[in-house]
Amino acid sequence: MTLQFSLESRNAEIVETPCVVVGVFDERMLSTAAQRIDAAAGGAITRLLESNDLSGKPGTTQPLFGLVGVKAARVLVVGLGDAKKFDAARYAKANVDTTRALKGLPIDSAVSYLAELDVPGKDLAWKLRTAALASDAQAYKYTTTFKPREKSSRPELHALAFAAPAGSDASVLEQATAIAKGVRFARELGNLPPNICTPAYLAGEAHQLAKDHPGVICEVLEEEAMYKLGMGALLGVAQGSANKPRLIVLEWKGGGADEKPYALVGKGVTFDTGGISIKPSAGMEEMKFDMCGAAGVLGAFLTAVELRLKLNLVCVVPAVENMPGSNAQRPSDVVTTMSGQTVEVLNTDAEGRLILCDALTYVQKYNPQTIIDVATLTGACVVALGKHASGLMTQDDSLADELLAAGQATLDRAWRLPLWDDYQSQLETGYADIANIGGKYAGAITAGCFLARFTEGFRWAHLDIAGSAWDEGRKGSATGRPVPLLVQYLLDRAQ
Known part of the structure; x- marks a missing residue:
């Protein structure tokens, strides 16, 4: 409480x-x-x-x-x-x-x-x-x-x-309580161990959120439905795990019937071994936090509903586990995304962008006015910005300004990194439309460039929270970021 x-x-x-x-x-x-x-x-x-x-x-x-x-x-x-x-x-x-x-x-x-x-x-x-x-x-x-x-x-x-002073408006404390509830929800999901917080568990939490809040619609797509939609990138990441993937969709219709929704998309890798490109064992226990992007957008969605914001909002979470099983995806596999673009998987540990690209394509069915994806995406972002700032990438200057202002107002700050076309050449490969990694340089930016290929024509921003989502160490805890930033952004839009 x-x-x-x-x-x-x-x-x-x-x-x-x-x-x-x-x-x-x-x-x-x-x-x-x-x-x-x-x-x-x-x-x-x-x-x-x-x-x-x-x-x-x-x-x-x-x-x-x-x-x-x-x-x-x-x-x-x-x-x-x-x-x-x-x-x-x-x-x-x-x-x-x-x-x-x-x-x-x-x-x-x-x-x-x-x-x-x-x-x-x-x-x-x-x-x-x-x-x-x-x-x-x-x-x-x-x-x-x-x-x-x-x-x-x-x-x-x-x-x-x-x-x-006597007579002060106490409604700001009601707002703070709703935000705190969203932050706690995100932190609790992030802190749960991966044998509990599986893709199915996340789906169950989304169903419960909808049950507890009238007006929220929840839909969960399972493996067969994703296969029919052609989500080859998402399914490729999930195929090595006994825990089956879920695509979680939540809707809140607080605005007008003809208003385009805002869309939040969160990376939900409930545990990331790296797959066949397996991570070093030291520190791997922290990879339970690789679903903090999902936790963050779910927490922000919860707060928006608690505040009954007068806007339309859709939240999409691709939830998977990345494991090195006998059926696991291999380096050099080529997968076909929901968009039809093909991807050569050069490193199975660059899996977040693979599940996000299909989720970003899927959310476009709602014709959103703005898409924001949130992900613990790259160690390169941690190297660049440390634990204090989230990395922000977008080709829309006004959206960047809005998100940076929201972060500054809440002290949940972000810092903008370039997303120039100059970096796109690093994703070229001789075997598919695009590679899932861009080499040793500018790793956070090339990950953003990868996602940009699946959001053309939409007002879109990417938040890399790999550094800000949790505190390191044996007693390190999920922080609940960027719930405050996202909620402030939505509050500013609703007003």
């Missing part, structure tokens, strides 16, 4: 709550709420700062207990760093630090006064939504495959209020 959010208009020193949260900058500069707490408590915060028992350095948090003159049982002081450098990213980080500290306290609720802080260029609505999403992301914990434990009597954080 997501955190429960609300607004609080009373001053920090008079709120009766298990904990109030205030901020302190470097140079012992107190935020407005911290000043009020300090005055009510007879200068307690100032004395602690002067004795260096309290710090304003970013990332620091310190709970103070039983301050005389303050009605809250605890005061959590959060370090904000240099006031002159305090910006949107530092504000979001302060809220993450806050929730991390609150989770360690035996409390079920708290009131945060960080939304009172001045964030250059951002209004109260942005601060409230960003605080809520940052807090819920930090509060999320994966527990599905752990042994059930007896419920602890120790209180756990489940509600968070944010300071705002």
Whole structure:
């Protein structure tokens, strides 16, 4: 369950709550709420700062207990760093630090006064939504495959209020809750092990989403239907696995009957061994995250439906498992895509583009006004951009601007890479219309160039989230990106 959010208009020193949260900058500069707490408590915060028992350095948090003159049982002081450098990213980080500290306290609720802080260029609505999403992301914990434990009597954080002037519009928190729900949905799918989250499981989750939300239509195509449609590229990837593929289609008709839909397409490789071009064993366990593109578009779709956005939306997920079985696809195989174009498979580990190209052709039956595909597509994108930005590729400048703006607004940022025709020659082969890899250089871009061949005539963009979709390491978790970016893009269109 997501955190429960609300607004609080009373001053920090008079709120009766298990904990109030205030901020302190470097140079012992107190935020407005911290000043009020300090005055009510007879200068307690100032004395602690002067004795260096309290710090304003970013990332620091310190709970103070039983301050005389303050009605809250605890005061959590959060370090904000240099006031002159305090910006949107530092504000979001302060809220993450806050929730991390609150989770360690035996409390079920708290009131945060960080939304009172001045964030250059951002209004109260942005601060409230960003605080809520940052807090819920930090509060999320994966527990599905752990042994059930007896419920602890120790209180756990489940509600968070944010300071705002009386009469402030609380609808932004309803929006934040819907986005947080979509992010959690995407994270949970990404974190599930591949023996649970198979193509059939993803299809079941889509059916359940439709069942839970009136107005959503779900259709799932199985192997025979895909064969009749000529999806040779998608089926070629799936043919080595005992887990059969699914093509998942969700529709939401929140707009006019004659309005063209927006289309989201997400790569759903529920586990990627690389196939015959098998990956190194070190780190292969992270390939359960290779369906995070699918998880991301499903999460964004869920949020759009929760918000009942006034637009038409179609979501298509090609779901497969890429395994090196006896019937697996071989390097040098040639497959015929749904579009009729043939592809020489030079590397079976470049499988994401093969399932996406058929899904991108399929979604065109809905005559969408815009198509956005999302995929953990290339290690080359991680090399280029690291873990901070998703790679964006499109030949439409206005669409690029819209997506980049959505990413900037949500701090779920993307960076545009070129998609020039100069790179298309790298995909040439003597045995088919196109090869599925373009050589050692510009791997993320040539993957985008491959997909571009299947979207001609449509307004289309590709998001490579190979770096941003999960955190590495044994305790690494799916991030739920790019749900915030996609939802902001759809919100902007609906408005």
